[in-house]
Amino acid sequence: MTAELGHFALVLALAVALVQSTLPLVGAWTGNVAWMALGRTAALAQAALALIAFAMLTVAFVGSDFSVVNVAQNSHSLKPMLYKVAGVWGNHEGSLLLWVTILALFGAAVAVFGGNLPMSLRARILSVQGMIGIGFLLFILLTSNPFLRLDPAPVDGNGLNPLLQDPGLAFHPPLLYLGYVGLSVAFSFAVAALIEGRVDPAWARWVRPWTLVAWCFLTLGIALGSYWAYYELGWGGWWFWDPVENASFMPWLAATALLHSAIVAEKRDALKSWTILLAIIAFSLSLLGTFLVRSGVLTSVHAFATDPARGVFILIFLCLVVGGSLALYSFRAGELKAGGLFAPMSREGALVLNNLLLATATGSVLLGTLYPLFLDAITAEKVSVGPPFFNAVFVPLMTPLVVAMAVGPLLAWKRGDLAGALQRLKFAFAAAAIAVLAGWWWLADGPVLALLGLGLFAWVTVGVIVEWAERVGLGRVALRDSLNRALNLPRAAYGMSLAHLGIALTVLGITASSAWQREVLTILKPGDKVDVGSYTLTFEGARQMRGPNYTALQGSFAVAKGGQHLYVLQPETRRFPQPPMDTTEAAIESTLAGDLYVVIGEPDGKGGYAARLYWKPLVIWIWLGAVAMAAGGVVSLTDRRHRVGAPSRQRAQAAAAPAE
């Protein structure tokens, strides 16, 4: 029954989406209040129906109902409960259902929290959300129905790919989807504004928190995926410029640009049509990412078994969404009045530079990702565009961005004083110079690029501190007043500082872990010693062992530093019977100073084992930096500004807490 109920709920959701995408739109056009209000009801109903469908599939997975094809193919009765649940979205059909569910939830969130939006704008936004919903619901119902039955039902399921049986990957897709789909709200805001033909600072203020929410999730999702690749794939790498990674990185770059341009639209009523365009592009890139991942058109280390017919559907949908919204944009953008003037050297100017560089970076990642496809289609030649390409293009584009990151916040709106800003950054200059010299002195064996990375880290870190000190008047007014000012700074200011510090930390992690990594690849016999970085590892031998649903070869390495025994690392290679597959489980000892990373390979038949050992200095900061970025987004979200004009309930709370 559950599967049929889920299927039925999806069909109902499609019907509701059809209503949601038309009636409120017509209502907003003709001024019919009842029809406009229908958008809210429909959005809530759609969310409820999507949740029912998702719950039904979850029930089928948790109860191992193998009469459902999807469960039989992707689950197994012996699988731990966490992965039975994660298995719901660990496959194509289920992950699309998750996508639709999140989309409907975002629509419902707009309906619930959008009480302060003008009625016609909210009706149009919900209609556009409904249209996106139609596309994906049709996609599920026509090509990827997760509720199909299997008769006769098999005794047990095929199991989930063992690589996916990992807590990191269990939560990676939901986070990523919350980010991807969250951008649909910014998209709907943009399209609704184009239909309305009006963009004002209030619009930018409404759209920013939604983008911020999506951006935070996307940041965490990408970071989690990267961390998963780092510890699970056993290659010690954390980013491969793989098409599937790029697919999530491009929307992130575009969303980052959007966050910054929306500030200009809000504060200065400028860059409005560009902000609209970015919102459209950001969500289009999310859709493109889905297409690339789900259609299997690209060679990828992450490619799962895929179906080209489905790719065609998404491609058509992608063309409709991108083509339709861009056509609307070209038709309407001219009517948006240009706003406030500013000199090139100003806060606005710095944010324009940010947008230029981020947009160019997005474009070059897009080109590098799609170029193999084009070449294959035109000349049938197979090429791959690997990390060297992306590094060669990306690093020169990001360097000025990171340099400008410290300067921009010190410039005034409208007309800034660059000389003054640079003068105030003298400590940052000094710090960067010291970092470069220290790096050159202590770690002379790294590449020159590493010194640049160290310099950028110090520059941004001290730049952020200088900017904060400026704001609170540190040294200019009494310490007490500074403290007061610090407490009263808008949360958005702290959010920005935190996010920018996050970038600095990530730059540091990337620089140190790639420039000063130590790698040893060798054959070890029990009792052999090997030095990695400042550690000495003794191979104590390997043994066969049995896990809950796998067998494993487990090696033991005693780790010592300066003759003192510290701990034992036990890397494994696991062999899963169902589906048959081997996985590498690296043993990682993570500290803030660096990671010791040990992988054991196959026996050489003469009593030795292949082993790969790494020392990766400061590598953890790559992801801690990403967490800091997302935390900055969350802090910024709590800014009082976003609650201005919010429903009276929140105003009452604010009044009840005068300390805030």
Added chain:
Amino acid sequence: MTRKRRRLYMLGAGVAVLAVATTLVLLAFRENLVFFYSPTDIVEKGVAPNQRIRIGGLVEADSVKRDGLTTEFRVTDTANTLRVVYTGLLPDLFREGQGVVAHGKLDSGGQFVADEILAKHDENYMPPEVASALKKQDHWKPGEGQKQ
């Protein structure tokens, strides 16, 4: 500053960044595009030694020889084969009869020296290049290479 002039500045900045980016992309493309060859391509087209390429096909049955960290095997597209040598840990899914893609260079003796062997997440997955290389030899059916 007039609106027109501001627009001009922004346009100028945009064009400048784009020009730099295009230069970077073109330079990077020239040096970093890696072409794919099947064993038959290598026989027919001829590839200069020491040029970075990718090769792929099926790992030929009974061809894998290991000596310490060095593994030698043959890659076949059923018409031609190529000797490959690789030093390092092999990916989890490396098996005889399975599809494989390797990065590296040909040495002067016609042997392929791989510095990277690609792993896949999924045992049902056939790298598209390998599938198409096998298809050219009329020997590939969907699903082949999955089962041992």
